[in-house]
Amino acid sequence: MSNNINNTERFHSIVETVIERHRHRPGALLPVLHDIQEALGFIPSATVGQIAGGLNLSRAEVHGVISFYHDFRYAPGPQVRICMGEACQSMGSAALLSQATEILGDGVEPVYCLGNCACAPNIDISHAYHGRMSQEKLASLLAREVAA
Structure with a gap:
């Protein structure tokens, strides 16, 4: 259980760093998602709200982009x-x-x-x-x- 908590905290910390790096760019969502995917190997579903809030988007907009592009995924492991x-x-x-x-x-x-x-x-x-x-x-x- 503690390992999941540590992973969740680590995921949120990485996502926050990535959002801060791109927050002020026009069309920041794709660069943010690419950087998260590169750093973690996937985009944890628990971070969708954090990404949405950090970029002033709805959760539906973030999920829509993740689910539309085949390179983004919610699960770790080989794609x-x-x-x-x-x-x-x-x-x-x-x-x-x-x-x-x-x-x-x-x-x-x-x-x-x-x-x-x-x-x-x-x-x-x-x-x-x-x-x-x-x-x-x-x-x-x-x-x-x-x-x-």
Whole structure:
């Protein structure tokens, strides 16, 4: 329990520092979210109100931006995007999506196209792109990500 309290305090302290750095910039929300994501690896949902208050925005506006952009996320851990475009689907991306979701639960997102159709099926793990993905390769990559 005390570890969660320490993390929450640390998150709020980092968020406050980031807000102070960008508060007076026009359109500060995106730079704030990028800096928080870079510092923590995700945007803790408990800080949405703090971000909104610090930038004079509503919680809905902050949440809307976080949920709209695929690079922002509320959960720690690897971010896995699996292409569900036609080429990738024809090469088995649906099975990869099921496998990744079974292994990770949260943090797996189907996307329409990663732009590498010639090397289908494609995945993106925390901004590292991998083509010609198999279930065996995916299991190995996810095991390394989870262990890190």
